[in-house]
Amino acid sequence: MVGQVRDGSLEPQEESALHVIATWRDPDGALLRPAVAAVELLNVLRPTVAVSVFMTSAAHALHEHGDWQHKLREDQGNLEPFVQEVRRFYPFFPAVAARSTKDFRWRDYHFPQGRRILLDLTGTNSDPRTWDAPGEFRPDRFQHWNGNAFTFIPQGGGSHDTGHRCPGEWIAIELMKAFCDFLVGSITYDLPDQDLSIDLSSLPALPKSRVVISRIRRRTSLRHDRIEVPAD
Ligand code: HEM
Incomplete structure (x- = not known):
């Protein structure tokens, strides 16, 4: 496709x-080598598709905590706290790995050069020293969250500008908000019998049956700013 854009046989939108x-x-x-350009393109596509895991988690949370369906429908200001709590509560990316480039001490820990290091993302997001009742799903904790870059790290920690923290974090949050808004505001659906238990030993940790929905119908009282469901 990169080759086709360059020879003019494919004309995607400029943006x-x-x-x-x-x-x-x-x-x-100079242009990027085709193989490098293809990898860059996949680096956008692949993580965007990965957001579907968090969307499945969001659908699971909306089922387990049904009162939030109403809260999201009534006030779009609740969407962000809700998806933030989904990213905190549901373990997707459990850890990031690195290798120390030099010998150093941090607090009482010695890191020899070349040592493999794991940063526990899920453990940090559920650390009781930081989070009140971390095992409970409480989106309201994000209503007045202080934005600490080291205590809530579902997509990596620290600074986006100077470190490797995921630059797609805002994209993931906005996609999840649009998805939740659609699910609660634009359609109604049933959840047939299925196994919604989550196996924490698998990666990503998804409900065993995923979240299967059926009898999807368009909501009759659509708000003007909601996504339209095509009639067919
Ligand atoms: C499902 C949601 C996502 C999760 C769980 C996730 C998770 C992560 C994690 C853990 C890292 C490594 C952070 C570190 O090394 O400290 C990362 C890096 C990265 N992510 Fe994401 N990500 C997601 C979505 C996205 C999206 C939507 C994009 C862009 C469209 C994206 C683009 C990237 C890129 C380019 C890097 C490498 C950054 C660098 O090395 O400097 N991610 N992501």
């Missing part, structure tokens, strides 16, 4: 990731 990456030029004016 699309495919167009931007295929036509990107470095400071010397």
Whole structure:
């Protein structure tokens, strides 16, 4: 596809990731090698598709905590606290790994050069020293959250600007908000009998049956700013 954009046989929209990456030029004016451009494109596509795991978790949470369906429908200001709590509560990416480039001490720990280090994302997001009742699903904890970059780290911690923290975090949050808004505001559905238990030993930790919905119907009282469900 990168080759097709370059020879003109494919004309994606200018603001699309495919167009931007295929036509990107470095400071010397050179295009990316096709293989490199293809990997860059996959680096946008792959994590975007991965957000479906958090969406499944959000659908699971809306079922387990049905009162939040109403709260999200009534006030879109509740969407962000809700999806933040989904990202905190449901373990998706359990840990990130690194290797120390130099010998150093941090607090009482010695890190020899070359040592493999794991940062426990799930453990940090549910650390009782930081979170009140971490095992409970309580979106309200994010109504007045202080934004600490080291205590809530579902997509990596620290600074987005100077470290490797996930730059797609805002995209993931916005996709989840749009999905939840659609689920509670634009359609009604049933949940047939299924196994919604979560096996924490699998990665990603999803409900055994995923979340299967049936008898999907368009909501009759659509708000004007909600996504329309096509009639068919
Ligand atoms: C399902 C939601 C996602 C999860 C759980 C997730 C998780 C992560 C994690 C744990 C890291 C490594 C952070 C670190 O090393 O400290 C990362 C890096 C990265 N993520 Fe995400 N991510 C998600 C969605 C996205 C999206 C939607 C995009 C972009 C469209 C994206 C793009 C990236 C990139 C480019 C990096 C590498 C950053 C770097 O090395 O400097 N991610 N992500």
